[in-house]
Amino acid sequence: MISCVLFVIFSFINTLYAQQSLSLNGKWELRDSKSTYKNLIGNVPGGIYSDLMSNKVLGDIFSGYMDDTTKWVPRQEWIYTKNFTVTEELLNFENINLMFDGLDTFADVYLNGERIGQSRNMFVQYTFDIAHKLKVGENILKVHFKSPVKVSEDLAEKQSQSYVIPPVCPPNEYHGECSVNMIRKMQASYAWDWGPSFPSVGIWKAVYIEAFNCSVIRHVVKDVVEDDKNDVWILNVDVYLAPSKTTIASGKIEFSIKLNNEAITKVVDVPENSIVVSAVIEVPKGSVHHWWPNGYGAHDLYLLKVRYSAENEREVSIKEVRVGFRIVELVQDPVGNGYSFYFKVNDVPIFMKGSNEIPVDILPERGQDKKKIRTLLETARDTHMNMLRVWGGGVYESDYFYDLADEMGILIWQDFMFACALYPSNNDFLENVLDEVDYQVKRLSGYTSIALFAGNNENEGALRDDWYHVRQNFTVFKNDYVKLYVDTIKNRFEEITHKRRIFVASSPSNGKKTEQEGYVSNNPYDQQYGDVHYYNYVLNPLNANILPIPRFASEYGLQSLPALETWLTATSNYSDLFINSEFVTHRQHHPLGNGEILAMINREFHLPHATDQRYVESVIYFSQISLVNGKFCSTMLKVFSHL
Ligand SMILES: *[C@@H]1O[C@H](CO)[C@@H](O)[C@H](O)[C@H]1NC(C)=O
């Protein structure tokens, strides 16, 4: 039934008075398009692998060789259906939208048999106008997911008629799928060196109907700058309102922020048809404490309440966000033969100690699990980290993730979700990316913890060092590169953030030097500039002298094996766990990886003979301590630090 609900999306609280919101989360009906599997229960938010496991169609996909034996799953089309009831009261509103906070990825959406919309980007919030399509009483909503692996293959085929954009398929060792660079879906869902191929489909975030006459607040984008002359912080806020089909009745927005001992309130008129309403709020420096990274002080946050009202208070929409007062700078001054590359927070140079964060879970719906997210961030905090890099092959993480980072003082290096590939730059693709940048930058850029945005993971290096053998056509791919990361992503990013937030086109890059060299530097791994990623499987990692001393090391990669108890969740056969067994070899996606682990161990340790009952555990243990960087969690974290 419809009620005037208060729905909470992590820390963002959106209360609607005289507006309505109807959640469509919960149990849906699930089948495949041929009805081979039918009358299954689909959970929303959720995903197909979780649903097939809970309906006992699949066993534990994380055991055995299930990444191979479930390859039929993403080749089917899956249909989620829900019946729901609507009252006359809801139909009274002039604007009625069906909202999907996350559709993974290619869906046709039908309401009462009529197609009302389509999706093609996992990282976009979709809004479908359903004002004249709902009826009083029962309505049927159907979300029909296409096979992502077939769509990406079709797109690659179409692309190849002009030219092939590599890599087409991952190495065989990945047991993965092809052409993930054609689509806007978690890139690691088609397999990575660290993870399995589970290309999920599903409604992975909340779905609901919103109804209003005037408008609702969609986003509150804000940042702080200092005005030293007047001893105040300047809090800049942009409020994005949902467009109304009729006119947005002029109304007002009230901003109020609670400081240490007082509150500041400011009211701004909303001119008719406004979509963005801006406010500048001055906060006396003495009224707030600074926000500091972990290890440097407290992480005070102040509640900013944004209240939109129209038609003499008949319609009210409220969003609450938290403000941390801090200045983050990326310092790139001439030094030695290059430029420095380090962060200052509140004028204090900060030595970054951190990790790379791959998705919280390989199944995106499970990556929303608050307990898991909290454990991850608490572990980072308790080991004295002050930065995490949200790596570009995964997902833009949940609001809860960034909320905790704000609370714990963990700075975030935020990649855009492009990794280890060349990407298209045709209009269709760029328009799709723009929707993603629009939504994610508005959602994320206000978080106090986010220090920097980077356009991609390793794609500048891939192009310059010719990982995909396209040297003959370098200019073609370089133009694609600049069109995507600079003309599209960077430009839109700067429009939304008013150039007040830090952006680098790639990680690693030479920072300012990369820009000076037209965004594909002559040597993106130059240690005199920017950041580097360090991988070396040949030299002894226990010898600290082998490590480069760059300006900033944003990623190190060395493999170790998972703990025995983790392995035993994947097989109950102990003999499977010998490092060169068929099973461990299947799980090792990095080509030659097991040999490299053994070589790394043999440089410093003496393994017992393979017949010794301690052999398996010794290999695991030595693989985990064979690192100069200490604690290393095999599939979760790649260690990085600022040297
Ligand atoms: C919304 O607009 C409709 C049609 O103009 C009107 O009947 C209804 O009372 C309005 N609802 C609210 C809550 O103002």
Ligand SMILES: *[C@@H]1O[C@H](CO)[C@@H](O)[C@H](O)[C@H]1NC(C)=O
């Ligand atoms: C949904 O409604 C349709 C049409 O009325 C009906 O055939 C179907 O059984 C309903 N499904 C559920 C789960 O109630």
Ligand SMILES: *[C@@H]1O[C@H](CO)[C@@H](O)[C@H](O)[C@H]1NC(C)=O
């Ligand atoms: C790349 O170069 C080859 C050989 O010169 C040519 O056949 C191919 O069409 C080119 N591809 C692109 C993307 O221009």
Ligand SMILES: *[C@@H]1O[C@H](CO)[C@@H](O)[C@H](O)[C@H]1NC(C)=O
């Ligand atoms: C256990 O694993 C070993 C090595 O992978 C294999 O040879 C053997 O057949 C397996 N035993 C069972 C009962 O599955």
